[in-house]
Amino acid sequence: MKVPFPALKSHYPLLRSLRTGFRDLLQRGAARCAKAIGVNPVMTNWALESAARRGLVETVKAALRVVGDIGFDLRYGTDTTRSVEIHRQHAESYRATEAASLMSLMRKLNLPKGGVFVDLGSGKGRVLLIAAQLGFKRIVGVEFSGELCEIARENVKAFSRRTQLAARIDIVRSDVANYLIESEQSVFFMYNPFDEVVMARVLTNLRSSITRFPRRIWLIYGKPVHDEAVSKSDLFSACEEFQIRGTRFKVYSN
Numbered sequence: 331m332k333v334p335f336p337a338l339k340s341h342y343p344l345l346r347s348l349r350t351g352f353r354d355l356l357q358r359g360a361a362r363c364a365k366a367i368g369v370n371p372v373m374t375n376w377a378l379e380s381a382a383r384r385g386l387v388e389t390v391k392a393a394l395r396v397v398g399d400i401g402f403d404l405r406y407g408t409d410t411t412r413s414v415e416i417h418r419q420h421a422e423s424y425r426a427t428e429a430a431s432l433m434s435l436m437r438k439l440n441l442p443k444g445g446v447f448v449d450l451g452s453g454k455g456r457v458l459l460i461a462a463q464l465g466f467k468r469i470v471g472v473e474f475s476g477e478l479c480e481i482a483r484e485n486v487k488a489f490s491r492r493t494q495l496a497a498r499i500d501i502v503r504s505d506v507a508n509y510l511i512e513s514e515q516s517v518f519f520m521y522n523p524f525d526e527v528v529m530a531r532v533l534t535n536l537r538s539s540i541t542r543f544p545r546r547i548w549l550i551y552g553k554p555v556h557d558e559a560v561s562k563s564d565l566f567s568a569c570e571e572f573q574i575r576g577t578r579f580k581v582y583s584n
């Protein structure tokens with residue numbers, strides 16, 4: 331097990347060997363503790379690396395967020411937490427939005443529950459389930475990975491069994507760049523799903539939809555890496571920014 335250790339340049343051989351000895355001791359100790367309490371070494375490595383990078387307090391907060399997400403899956407019998415690597419040009423891999431931060435954000439916003447909620451790059455469908463929990467009656471997830479669409483459909487079934495879900499949730503297997511936006515769709519969600527190439531296509535599709543069917547729309551953008559493209563598109567007149575727990579969101583409306 332590798333314990334990240336702050337780089338310390340020392341010209342004194344004694345200091346250098348003390349530092350190396352201390353690091354080895356720490357590495358052996360961490361490995362033994364992890365083994366003794368039955369913790370997965372991958373998790374221990376993640377915790378140690380995270381503590382070195384962002385400090386102990388932030389690491390504990392991040393770990394609690396993962397525990398909360400695992401709790402979501404246990405409560406509803408779903409599989410939404412485990413990440414999945416996606417090897418495709420312009421696409422980000424599957425990482426789920428943290429359940430508690432999205433719920434907290436959506437409760438703050440005055441979104442029209444009568445409109446259709448669409449997650450562009452919906453992965454295993456956690457956001458769709460949260461939209462249903464928060465009162466949306468028609469929900470669509472657009473995702474190009476067949477494997478993730480299958481998992482999302484199973485998740486919807488499991489969630490419906492436990493919650494007597496009243497919403498209709500459709501999972502559409504498609505590249506969002508080619509997805510035709512419908513006139514009743516009014517709340518769009520994205521959690522850092524793709525790069526600026528696909529983003530440009532999505533913004534063009536949104537523009538032609540509201541030109542053909544003028545209406546109010548909202549775009550909730552979690553981890554908004556390409557927010558500049560959204561601002562430059564001039565599609566939206568208002569933008570609010572939120573930092574909720576570990577997630578940054580931008581919420582646009584026209």
Ligand SMILES: C[S@@+](CC[C@H](N)C(=O)[O-])C[C@H]1O[C@@H](n2cnc3c(N)ncnc32)[C@H](O)[C@@H]1O
Binds near residue numbers: 420452454455456475
């Ligand atoms: C970061 S995950 C977010 C998943 C989900 N929206 C959430 O917040 O929990 C991004 C997802 O977008 C999907 N994706 C990326 N590019 C896409 C594209 N062009 N068309 C459809 N899905 C795409 C990926 O396969 C992945 O599942």
